[in-house]
Amino acid sequence: MALGGGMSCVKYLLFCFNLLFAVTGLIILIVGAKAEYNAYPYMDLTDEKFYSSAPVVLIIVGIIIFIVAFFGCCGAVKENHWMITTFSVFLLLIFVAELGVGIAGYVKQKDLEASFLRSLNESIAEYPTNKDVRNTFDIVQTDLTCCGINGPKDWATNSLPIPDSCCAAREITAGTAAACTPETAHPDGCLNKLVGLFQDIAVVLGGVGLGIAFIQLLGVIFACCLARSIRSQYETV
CATH class of the missing domain: 1.10.1450.10 (Tetraspanin)
Incomplete structure (x- = not known):
């Protein structure tokens, strides 16, 4: 099925975006694993569960991103409405998860000192x-x-x-x-020193989560535009 010039441009933008998306997945995976490694020896000294769960969430998200990128690439190349829609849904869920980690990373900083002191x-x-x-x-x-x-x-x-x-x-x-x-x-x-270390971890988790989440939001917009165009093409045939 041939798409119009504008949508063809979106198609190739989405394909290129997914290559970048796979790289961001690797970045998220590395950041999550490094945060888990740095925080693990000191987790017994804080009851803030965010610092034990957030790195794990990012590791899982990083792995899922590789799978989601596959749907995005294949859907864009094959102009498959179902695959692009699936990609959009997964990408939106990942966006919400990363946004949550990013916001929590900044909010939880204020509770650190009291938790460690206690x-x-x-x-x-x-x-x-x-x-x-x-x-x-x-x-x-x-x-x-x-x-x-x-x-x-x-x-x-x-x-x-x-x-x-x-x-x-x-x-x-x-x-x-x-x-x-x-x-x-x-x-x-x-x-x-403990508070400083964990605040640094929170800033990294929050910055990576928020930064990549908004980049992925562009992917959701591209995917939705392409899926809508493909669906319109099917309905007019």
């Missing part, structure tokens, strides 16, 4: 007795080069010695009691 205050006293808490604190203090909640003094406040993970390995004398001291410990608390 969790850290509740768990720091369990450091000597709870292996999971100890491992989480050690990972955070080592990776983020921080100590305690607001600083090394938080350990003394809870009548606990400063953990070795508060100090760089070269500053610790192996086998000595209380080897890490307030003078050798990392001066910065972990609260601000």
Whole structure:
């Protein structure tokens, strides 16, 4: 079936868009996987489920995009009304999902500090007795080069010695009691560093989600125009 000049242009624009669409799917997949990797070690310290679910949503969306791009490319080349309509519906659903992740990424930033502060205050006293808490604190203090909640003094406040993970390995004398001291410990608390890390993750998730979502909205418009034109051609035959 031959389309008019204008719709032929839309057809090839839609085909090219789907090649770009497949690339955006790969970008979303990589961003989601990287966010999940960066946030995973510290998820025990926050009850904000967004930061565990949003990266997974983006990973799933990235995979689905490759399938949806197939429908779009085939539908555009074959001028198949059903395939283009299916592509439009899936693309619209993905647009809504990404828009939701993007908006939530910005909204949830304000709840981060309260969530981390509550969790850290509740768990720091369990450091000597709870292996999971100890491992989480050690990972955070080592990776983020921080100590305690607001600083090394938080350990003394809870009548606990400063953990070795508060100090760089070269500053610790192996086998000595209380080897890490307030003078050798990392001066910065972990609260601000955790909040900063997760805010960066939220900005990336939100920016990618919103940016790509609006690009995909153009794809929905192109697909709807093409599907409508194809349907009109069928009805006039």
